[in-house]
Amino acid sequence: TWNIVKPLYLELEAVAIVVALAATTVQRLVREGEFPRPRQLSGRRVAWLVREVEEWAEARPVSELPPPANTGRRSH
Numbered sequence: 001t002w003n004i005v006k007p008l009y010l011e012l013e014a015v016a017i018v019v020a021l022a023a024t025t026v027q028r029l030v031r032e033g034e035f036p037r038p039r040q041l042s043g044r045r046v047a048w049l050v051r052e053v054e055e056w057a058e059a060r061p062v063s064e065l066p067p068p069a070n071t072g073r074r075s076h
Contacts, residue, residue, distance in 0.1 A: 010050055011047050011048075036048060
C-alpha cells in the first residue's frame with residue numbers, strides 16, 4: 001500500500017491555485033504584508049508552508065456577496 005503524504009510546502013503556482021488567486025496577486029499580497037511570506041528552502045528556492053496558507057485562508061472574512069452565477073457551458 002502507498003501512503004499519501006500531505007506536502008509541507010507549496011511553490012507560487014500551487015499556492016495561487018490553492019487560494020484561487022493569480023500568482024501576481026499572491027506576490028502583491030506578500031509585499032503588502034497581507035499574505036504569509038514564503039520560507040527559504042535552499043539557495044534561491046522558496047515555498048510557502050501549507051499550514052500558514054491554510055491558516056490565512058481560514059481567517060478570510062465570510063463574504064456577503066452572493067455566489068457567482070454558473071456561466072459554464074453544457075456540452076450535449
